[in-house]
Amino acid sequence: MTDDTNQNTVLVLGATGKTGRRVAARLRLRGTPVRAASRKSATPFDWTEPDTWDAALRGADAAYVVSPGWSGPVHDFVARAEAAGVRRLVLLSGRGADTWGDSTFGLDMRDAEDAVRASPLDWTVLRPNNFDQNFSEELFHAPVVAGDLRLPAGDVPEPFIDVEDVADVAAAVLAEPGIHAGRTYEMSGPRGIPFAEAVDLIARATGRAIAFTRISTEEYVTALVADGMPEDDAHHLADMYALMERGSIAGTTDGVDTVLGRAPRTFEDYVLRTAATGVWDR
Numbered sequence: 001m002t003d004d005t006n007q008n009t010v011l012v013l014g015a016t017g018k019t020g021r022r023v024a025a026r027l028r029l030r031g032t033p034v035r036a037a038s039r040k041s042a043t044p045f046d047w048t049e050p051d052t053w054d055a056a057l058r059g060a061d062a063a064y065v066v067s068p069g070w071s072g073p074v075h076d077f078v079a080r081a082e083a084a085g086v087r088r089l090v091l092l093s094g095r096g097a098d099t100w101g102d103s104t105f106g107l108d109m110r111d112a113e114d115a116v117r118a119s120p121l122d123w124t125v126l127r128p129n130n131f132d133q134n135f136s137e138e139l140f141h142a143p144v145v146a147g148d149l150r151l152p153a154g155d156v157p158e159p160f161i162d163v164e165d166v167a168d169v170a171a172a173v174l175a176e177p178g179i180h181a182g183r184t185y186e187m188s189g190p191r192g193i194p195f196a197e198a199v200d201l202i203a204r205a206t207g208r209a210i211a212f213t214r215i216s217t218e219e220y221v222t223a224l225v226a227d228g229m230p231e232d233d234a235h236h237l238a239d240m241y242a243l244m245e246r247g248s249i250a251g252t253t254d255g256v257d258t259v260l261g262r263a264p265r266t267f268e269d270y271v272l273r274t275a276a277t278g279v280w281d282r
Contacts, residue, residue: 009033010174011060011086015041018137019092022167023064023174030175035060047073053080062088062174071111078119088122088181090173092166095129095186095249105239122181124173129188129249131163132270135202136279145280149199150213152220152241157192159252162265165189169259180259187255189264201268205275208282217242 010027014020015036024036037045037056045056047068057063063086067074081089093109100106116123134140143149169187173180193201196212203210215223217238224234243249256264274280 009035009060009062011035011037011056011063013037013045013056013064014066017066018131018133018163019166019170020064020066022163023170026167026171027174030171032175050076050080053077054084057081057084057086060084060086062086062090062177064090064092064170064174065112065116066092067108067112070108074112074115078115078121082119082121086121088124088174088177089116089119090124090126090170090180091116092170093125093127095127095188095253097127099248100243103239103243104236105243107236122178124180124182125184126166126170126173127184127186127255128161128166129159130161131166132160132189132265132267133163133274134160135198136274136277141279144199144202144210145282147209148211148213149195150215150220150223151195152215152217152238153195154214154245155194155196156245156247157194157250158198158244159188159190159192159250160198160267160270161187161189161256162267162270165256165260165264169256172259185255185259186253187264188249188251188253190252190266192250192252193267198267201271202275202280205271206280208280210280 010032012020012024012034015024016038024034027034035043035056037043039046043056044052046052057080063081091112093113094106097106097110097113113125135144140149166187169185199210199212221234221238224237225231
């Protein structure tokens, strides 16, 4: 199914990203017309260039929205979506976003939630835990391949969720008008796993020596800045681990089962599938 402009078209933002590309593929397989939008796609979309928004929205019935990384733009985007005739919004946010308090982490996600909730459109918010795929795509991948993942994370478990489950849920919500309006789905994997155990599972499956090292927040921020991340962004990311240490998002949820009628995939299943691809080989 190619991009379309009929009344059932779903606009997928971040269509080359971790979730967007998976959501778009699932919708196409269902026979849903998809307009895939990103900075480099046939339908260009850039949060920093509002002139690209209207063409992406034109003729779409629903939109899958991933916040841009800073507060503000989603409010204007939602207003333009309403003016363009969009009827439904599905927002990717973060687990327990309304419990984060004064943390500087995820301000963009909380602002985006405020924007969609305040709109007259049908909206659904998806709040997953950290993705399994963070270990194999971007965030933790290079350190794991190098043999030592160093984070300011302790023994509090994280119920990592497979991004394939997130995409399954998002596609189902987008393809089922009316059923999920006004709902917020907290989404986790089937059990909590400390980072040290997660890394050990990867090491065992790959037959490699891979360590997990707990470091201080200061050491983590220093390392991120040395790798080129702006200092404010480094502190905001470090705050994610402080949130995790509180334990408020360490429990499991039934969000995946509620939408899909099945249990979420296990971390072990993710590790086995991913190890076979060679992505963790040197």
